[in-house]
Amino acid sequence: MALLEINEVTKSFGGFNALYRVSFAVEERRIHAVIGPNGAGKTTLFNCVTGMLDNEGGTIKFEGHVLNGMKPHKRTELGIGRTFQNIRLFGSMTVLENVMLGRHCRTNAGILKSFLRPPFCELAEERATREAALELLEFMELAEKLHLRASALPYGQQRRLEIARALATKPKLLLLDEPAAGMNQNEIIDLDRHIKEVCDRGITVVLIEHHMSLVMEISDIVTVLNFGEKIAEGKPSEIRENRQVIEAYLGEEE
Amino acid sequence: MSTSMRMLSLFIAVTVVFGAYYLIANLFFRTDAYIESILIFAAINIIVSLSFYLPFSAGLLSLAQAGFMGVGAYMSASITTLWKFHFTVGPLDLTFFIALLAGGILAAIVGVLTAFPALRIRGVYLLLMTLAISEIIRVFFLNFEYTGGASGLGGIPPLTTIWNVYVALVLVVLFFVRVTKSRMGRAFESMKEDQDAAEVMGVDLTRHKVVAFAIGAFLAGISGGLYAHYALYIDSTNFGVFRSIEILIFTLLGGYEIYAGPIYGGFYLTFLPEWLRIIQDWRIIIFGGLLIVMMILRPAGLISKEMMSLRYWRSTLANLWKPRVEA
Numbered sequence: 036m037a038l039l040e041i042n043e044v045t046k047s048f049g050g051f052n053a054l055y056r057v058s059f060a061v062e063e064r065r066i067h068a069v070i071g072p073n074g075a076g077k078t079t080l081f082n083c084v085t086g087m088l089d090n091e092g093g094t095i096k097f098e099g100h101v102l103n104g105m106k107p108h109k110r111t112e113l114g115i116g117r118t119f120q121n122i123r124l125f126g127s128m129t130v131l132e133n134v135m136l137g138r139h140c141r142t143n144a145g146i147l148k149s150f151l152r153p154p155f156c157e158l159a160e161e162r163a164t165r166e167a168a169l170e171l172l173e174f175m176e177l178a179e180k181l182h183l184r185a186s187a188l189p190y191g192q193q194r195r196l197e198i199a200r201a202l203a204t205k206p207k208l209l210l211l212d213e214p215a216a217g218m219n220q221n222e223i224i225d226l227d228r229h230i231k232e233v234c235d236r237g238i239t240v241v242l243i244e245h246h247m248s249l250v251m252e253i254s255d256i257v258t259v260l261n262f263g264e265k266i267a268e269g270k271p272s273e274i275r276e277n278r279q280v281i282e283a284y285l286g287e288e289e
Numbered sequence: 290m291s292t293s294m295r296m297l298s299l300f301i302a303v304t305v306v307f308g309a310y311y312l313i314a315n316l317f318f319r320t321d322a323y324i325e326s327i328l329i330f331a332a333i334n335i336i337v338s339l340s341f342y343l344p345f346s347a348g349l350l351s352l353a354q355a356g357f358m359g360v361g362a363y364m365s366a367s368i369t370t371l372w373k374f375h376f377t378v379g380p381l382d383l384t385f386f387i388a389l390l391a392g393g394i395l396a397a398i399v400g401v402l403t404a405f406p407a408l409r410i411r412g413v414y415l416l417l418m419t420l421a422i423s424e425i426i427r428v429f430f431l432n433f434e435y436t437g438g439a440s441g442l443g444g445i446p447p448l449t450t451i452w453n454v455y456v457a458l459v460l461v462v463l464f465f466v467r468v469t470k471s472r473m474g475r476a477f478e479s480m481k482e483d484q485d486a487a488e489v490m491g492v493d494l495t496r497h498k499v500v501a502f503a504i505g506a507f508l509a510g511i512s513g514g515l516y517a518h519y520a521l522y523i524d525s526t527n528f529g530v531f532r533s534i535e536i537l538i539f540t541l542l543g544g545y546e547i548y549a550g551p552i553y554g555g556f557y558l559t560f561l562p563e564w565l566r567i568i569q570d571w572r573i574i575i576f577g578g579l580l581i582v583m584m585i586l587r588p589a590g591l592i593s594k595e596m597m598s599l600r601y602w603r604s605t606l607a608n609l610w611k612p613r614v615e616a
C-alpha cells in the first residue's frame with residue numbers, strides 16, 4: 036500500500052478546474068517531485084492533501100485513512116507536515132518558538148497544568164519540547180538564530196525554518212512547496228543535502244520545485260501537472276525525454 | 290534605536306517605577322480612602338482588560354467582556370445579597386471566594402455559548418457579534434426583575450478590600466506570566482498570527498478558541514464580582530457598550546502584543562482622569578483622542594513585546610544619553 040493515494044481528485048474555483056481527476060500514489064520513503072508550470076495546480080494539490088481546501092471529487096488516502104472532510108489538525112496528527120510556498124511563519128514569535136509550536140500536536144499540557152506547576156520548575160514536557168526543537172534547529176543549521184524573531188531572518192533561512200517547523204510535527208509525509216524559491220546556488224546545495232537527510236530519517240517527501248537540476252538530482256519519481264491535469268509520471272530520466280513535458284514545461288534546450 | 294523610542298522607554302520606565310512606589314506606599318504606609326478606591330478600581334480594570342486580552346492574544350476580538358463582567362457581578366451579588374449565603378471553614382470565611390468563583394464560572398459558561406457561533410466568523414463580524422451578545426446580556430439584566438431589573442441591585446455587602454483585590458490581581462498576572470510561555474500560550478499566539486497556518490501545524494482551532502473565550506469570560510466574571518462588592522450597587526448600565534469600549538481602549542493604548550500592555554493601560558487610564566479632574570467628564574473623548582494619536586505614532590500600543598526583556602532595558606538605559614546610537 037502506498038503512503039499517500041490520490042485518486043481522481045478534482046478541485047475547481049468558480050468553474051475553473053485547478054485540479055482535474057488527478058491520480059497518483061506516493062510510495063513510502065521516496066522523494067516524489069511534482070512539477071509543472073505556474074498555475075498548474077501544484078499548491079492546490081497540497082492544500083487538498085492538508086485539508087486547507089476540500090477537494091470536490093475523488094478521494095485522498097493516507098496510510099489507508101480516507102482524508103476527505105477531515106480537519107487539517109487531524110491530518111497533521113496522522114503524520115502529514117508541510118511548508119508554504121508563500122512563507123507563513125509566525126513572524127512575531129522567535130525561531131525557537133516557531134519550531135516548538137510544531138510540537139503542539141505531539142504534546143498535551145493544558146493551561147491549568149502550565150499555570151499550577153511548582154515554582155522555578157519547568158514541566159518535563161516543555162523541556163522535552165525545547166530539546167526536540169533545538170535538535171531540529173541544529174539539523175537545519177539555524178541554531179545560532181534561536182532567539183531572533185522569525186520575521187527577522189533572511190529569506191533562505193526562513194525557508195529552512197519552515198522545514199524545521201514542519202519536521203517538529205513528526206510527519207511521516209513531508210510536503211515541500213517550492214523550498215528553493217528565492218535561494219542562491221549555495222543555499223540550494225545545502226537544501227539538497229537537507230532533503231536527503233530528511234529522507235534518511237524515514238520521512239517520505241513530496242517536493243514541488245522549479246529548479247530542475249535539484250528535482251532531477253534528488254527525486255526518485257516525478258509527476259508532471261499541466262492545467263490541473265497529470266500529463267506524465269516517471270523516473271527523472273524518463274521525464275526529461277518526455278515530449279509532452281518538454282512542450283508544456285521544460286522547453287527544448289537542456 | 291531612535292531618540293523618540295528612547296524617550297518613550299524612559300517615560301515608561303519612570304511611570305512604572307513611580308506607579309509601583311505609589312502602589313506600595315498606599316498599600317502599606319498610608320491609608321487614604323480616596324486613593325484606595327482608585328487603586329481598587331485600577332486593579333478591577335486591569336483584570337477585566339486582561340480578560341479582553343486573553344481571547345485577543347489568540348486572535349479573537351471580543352467586545353462582550355462588559356457583558357461577561359455583568360454576569361459575574363449579578364451572579365456573585367445574588368449569592369451574597371439575595372440568597373444571603375454564608376460558608377465558613379473554621380475561622381475562614383469563604384463566602385466571597387465562592388461567590389466570585391460562581392460568578393466567574395457562570396460567565397465562563399456564557400463565554401462558551403458565545404464561542405460556538407463565534408467559531409465560524411472572523412474579524413469585524415466577530416466584533417459585531419460579541420457586541421450584540423454584550424447588549425443581549427445587558428438588556429436581559431435590565432428586564433430581569435429577580436435581580437432588580439431597571440432599578441438595579443443594591444445593598445450588596447462590602448466584601449471587596451484592597452487586599453483581596455490585589456491578591457486576585459497577582460494571581461491573574463501570574464497566570465499570564467506562566468501561560469504566555471507555555472504550550473497553550475504559543476498556540477494562542479500562532480492563531481493570532483496566522484490561524485490557517487496554525488491549524489495546519491496541528492492546532493485544534495475549535496478547542497483553543499473555546500478555551501480562550503471561556504477563560505477570558507471567567508476573568509471578566511471575577512472582575513465583575515469584585516466590582517459589585519465594592520460599588521455595592523449595580524445596574525445594567527454599568528455593563529454596557531461603553532464599558533466594553535473602555536476595556537478595549539485600556540488594551541489598545543497600553544499595548545496588545547503582551548499582557549503587560551493591558552496592565553499598564555488599565556492602571557494609568559484609571560488614574561489619569563483622577564489626576565486631571567477636569568477631564569473626568571471628557572474621559573471617553575480624551576481616550577479616543579489619545580487612541581488616534583497612538584494609532585499614528587505607535588500602533589501596537591505603548592508597551593511592546595521587546596520591552597519584556599532585561600536586555601532591552603539595560604541597553605536602552607545605558608545608551609540613554611548618547612547622542613546617537615548606531616544599530
Ligand SMILES: Nc1ncnc2c1ncn2[C@@H]1O[C@H](COP(=O)(O)OP(=O)(O)O)[C@@H](O)[C@H]1O
Pocket residue numbers: 048053071072073074075076077078079080
Ligand atoms: N483559493 C483560490 N481561489 C481561487 N483560485 C485559486 C485559489 N488557489 C489557486 N487558484 C487558482 O488555481 C490555479 C492553480 O493554482 P496553484 O495551485 O497555486 O498553482 P501552482 O502552485 O501550480 O503554481 C491558478 O490558476 C490559481 O489562480
Ligand SMILES: [Mg+2]
Pocket residue numbers: 077078079120
Ligand atoms: Mg504553487
